[in-house]
Amino acid sequence: MAFITGTTKDGREWTPQFIKAIDKDLCIGCGRCYKACAMDVLTYEEVDSDDTAKAYMTVATAGNCIGCQACGRTCPKKCFSFEPVEAHAFGYTS
Numbered sequence: 001m002a003f004i005t006g007t008t009k010d011g012r013e014w015t016p017q018f019i020k021a022i023d024k025d026l027c028i029g030c031g032r033c034y035k036a037c038a039m040d041v042l043t044y045e046e047v048d049s050d051d052t053a054k055a056y057m058t059v060a061t062a063g064n065c066i067g068c069q070a071c072g073r074t075c076p077k078k079c080f081s082f083e084p085v086e087a088h089a090f091g092y093t094s
């Protein structure tokens, strides 16, 4: 099985781990992951419309993800799961 791979600045191959899910039951809505993501993948979702309502993080645009895992590294509650993506899913082969 061939996964989508990238290349570091000095030419070494690496396999991006793309966002799979956020466990909203663990999420405390701290926003650290939101600030870390440069690709606008994440967004807040409020439990209800009250100003004091709990908000948690959710995946808005998974297709923007570049698989850097920065979001997961900032998360104090280990909410994130990641996965590589098969290259043939997009007709891409390397």
Ligand code: SF4
Binding pocket: 017, 018, 019, 036, 037, 038, 039, 040, 041, 042, 064, 065, 066, 067, 068, 069, 070, 071, 072
């Ligand atoms: S893996 Fe990187 S690009 Fe993807 S959601 Fe997390 S921080 Fe954003």
Ligand code: SF4
Binding pocket: 022, 026, 027, 028, 029, 030, 031, 032, 033, 034, 056, 057, 074, 075, 076, 077, 078, 079, 080
């Ligand atoms: S860093 Fe973790 S706990 Fe904080 S908002 Fe993101 S997913 Fe939720």
